[in-house]
Amino acid sequence: xxxxxxxxxxxxxxxxxxxxxxxxxxxxxxxxxxxxxxxxxxxxxxxxxxxxxxxxxxxxxxxxxxxxxxxxxxxxxxxxxxxxxxxxxxxxxxxxxxxxxxxxxxxxxxxxxxxxxxxxxxxxxxxxxxxxxxxxxxxxxxxxxxxxxxxxxxxxxxxxxxxxxxxxxxxxxxxxxxxxxxxxxxxxxxxxxxxxxxxxxxxxxxxxxxxxxxxxxxxxxxxxxxxxxxxxxxxxxxxxxxxxxxxxxxxxxxxxxxxxxxxxxx
Amino acid sequence: xxxxxxxxxxxxxxxxxxxxxxxxxxxxxxxxxxxxxxxxxxxxxxxxxxxxxxxxxxxxxxxxxxxxxxxxxxxxxxxxxxxxxxxxxxxxxxxxxxxxxxxxxxxxxxxxxxxxxxxxxxxxxxxxxxxxxxxxxxxxxxxxxxxxxxxxxxxxxxxxxxxxxxxxxxxxxxxxxxxxxxxxxxxxxxxxxxxxxxxxxxxxxxxxxxxxxxxxxxxxxxxxxxxxxxxxxxxxxxxxxxxxxxxxxxx
Ligand SMILES: Nc1ncnc2c1ncn2[C@@H]1O[C@H](COP(=O)(O)OP(=O)(O)OP(=O)(O)O)[C@@H](O)[C@H]1O
Ligand SMILES: [Mg+2]
Numbered sequence: 001x002x003x004x005x006x007x008x009x010x011x012x013x014x015x016x017x018x019x020x021x022x023x024x025x026x027x028x029x030x031x032x033x034x035x036x037x038x039x040x041x042x043x044x045x046x047x048x049x050x051x052x053x054x055x056x057x058x059x060x061x062x063x064x065x066x067x068x069x070x071x072x073x074x075x076x077x078x079x080x081x082x083x084x085x086x087x088x089x090x091x092x093x094x095x096x097x098x099x100x101x102x103x104x105x106x107x108x109x110x111x112x113x114x115x116x117x118x119x120x121x122x123x124x125x126x127x128x129x130x131x132x133x134x135x136x137x138x139x140x141x142x143x144x145x146x147x148x149x150x151x152x153x154x155x156x157x158x159x160x161x162x163x164x165x166x167x168x169x170x171x172x173x174x175x176x177x178x179x180x181x182x183x184x185x186x187x188x189x190x191x192x193x194x195x196x197x198x199x200x201x202x203x204x205x206x207x208x209x210x211x212x213x214x215x216x217x218x219x220x221x222x223x224x225x226x227x228x229x230x231x232x233x234x235x236x237x238x239x240x241x242x243x244x245x246x247x248x249x250x251x252x253x254x255x256x257x258x259x260x261x262x263x264x265x266x
Numbered sequence: 267x268x269x270x271x272x273x274x275x276x277x278x279x280x281x282x283x284x285x286x287x288x289x290x291x292x293x294x295x296x297x298x299x300x301x302x303x304x305x306x307x308x309x310x311x312x313x314x315x316x317x318x319x320x321x322x323x324x325x326x327x328x329x330x331x332x333x334x335x336x337x338x339x340x341x342x343x344x345x346x347x348x349x350x351x352x353x354x355x356x357x358x359x360x361x362x363x364x365x366x367x368x369x370x371x372x373x374x375x376x377x378x379x380x381x382x383x384x385x386x387x388x389x390x391x392x393x394x395x396x397x398x399x400x401x402x403x404x405x406x407x408x409x410x411x412x413x414x415x416x417x418x419x420x421x422x423x424x425x426x427x428x429x430x431x432x433x434x435x436x437x438x439x440x441x442x443x444x445x446x447x448x449x450x451x452x453x454x455x456x457x458x459x460x461x462x463x464x465x466x467x468x469x470x471x472x473x474x475x476x477x478x479x480x481x482x483x484x485x486x487x488x489x490x491x492x493x494x495x496x497x498x499x500x501x502x503x504x505x506x507x508x509x510x511x512x513x514x515x516x517x
Pocket of ligand 2: 062103
């Protein structure tokens with residue numbers, strides 16, 4: 001087991017290169033005696049889409065929450081544009097630049113769908129009221145949610161709520177977007193649509209994305225870098241093609257799950 | 267030890283309230299939020315306040331009629347009813363009823379918003395969750411509690427008149443003139459000061475409990491129930507303690 005973990009392809013370099021927008025160095029986090037993140041280090045390049053993969057319960061959500069400061073961590077550093085963002089006053093530039101898609105959506109349930117889109121726009125206060133309205137409507141349209149704009153989140157299906165959560169995060173044209181399972185619970189067509197939208201918007205506005213997902217095949221297609229978490233450590237960090245080239249069953253079972261299922265049932 | 271603990275809790279409660287009022291404009295749409303809060307805190311509590319006020323007045327009129335008759339002082343009924351309502355009963359009962367109706371709703375709503383990460387989402391959008399969610403409620407409490415307390419007093423005095431004069435055949439004219447003579451501006455002052463203080467205390471305590479629902483070692487639905495219970499119990503106690511202190515200071 002240990003031999004496998006140390007079998008990393010690329011050890012992330014300790015000093016971030018200038019093009020790295022966000023870097024996580026030696027992050028450790030435990031809940032009581034349970035150590036969830038043991039030593040997590042990786043870099044997110046400017047304008048890239050980094051997919052974070054890993055089995056359920058390895059601490060992907062905890063990692064994202066630590067990055068934005070929703071959870072305090074025990075040790076390590078988080079750098080944004082080369083500056084430490086460990087404590088609240090220094091975290092402000094990161095928070096200003098980033099949006100977050102929560103795993104359980106965190107929609108404002110006493111506001112309508114349209115209001116949910118307008119709240120982050122108003123908080124920025126950069127656009128005029130009619131421009132905010134137009135922008136929210138546009139993105140709702142692209143997410144096939146325009147008919148629902150006067151409904152409340154509780155009246156939407158699970159997949160619609162997820163799409164609303166993604167739309168709400170993207171409406172402010174953020175520089176960095178942290179997606180915690182943006183496609184969980186979507187049908188294959190909608191799942192593709194969400195990934196397509198993330199990539200298209202990413203090309204338009206050049207944001208940097210950190211995507212936690214269980215859709216390995218899709219992640220391999222859309223991302224520029226794969227970070228694979230296992231047992232609280234980064235077990236792999238590198239390009240999608242390097243990930244695909246991995247022979248180790250630890251990776252291949254996870255990556256080629258359909259073949260693995262077929263084989264085990266044969 | 268417990269004293270230091272209580273003091274630090276009081277400190278964080280005051281910081282929370284000051285922060286909420288300071289960042290009240292955060293997130294925009296302040297007028298809409300104020301209107302919604304006025305409806306929740308004020309209009310929705312009208313029925314319960316009116317009913318409790320009416321029956322408090324009726325009972326006071328009844329008791330007063332018989333007790334004062336023992337001393338041959340039946341003519342003092344208006345004085346007794348109006349002063350006890352204005353100085354003591356109306357502020358306390360109205361605030362306790364508001365804690366039960368609006369305070370619980372507030373603690374539960376904020377508790378759910380905490381446990382479903384809505385508060386985290388607001389913070390990440392750069393909106394002060396205290397200011398956006400709690401600020402308007404504190405501000406609205408400053409005028410809704412005094413208004414409802416005044417209403418309580420008026421309905422209560424009318425209740426006293428109903429039981430004393432309409433049902434028990436005392437002279438209505440002398441009842442109302444006794445009321446007019448009894449109430450001075452000092453009494454009205456005391457009534458409104460208490461209402462203001464109780465309003466701020468109730469809303470701040472219930473909001474604080476709901477907002478920090480995750481800090482009591484529970485999660486999910488249980489954290490909401492714990493926060494709601496703590497909110498309403500603590501604010502009821504705080505109302506009575508503050509009542510004693512304000513009375514001692516003002517009398
Ligand atoms: N607030 C918490 N208190 C205690 N333990 C926690 C807490 N949050 C997460 N954990 C633990 O941390 C571990 C990682 O949780 P996390 O939610 O990050 O998993 P994940 O990788 O996102 O899984 P999934 O893919 O299923 O979402 C889990 O074992 C979980 O039990
Ligand atoms: Mg997760």
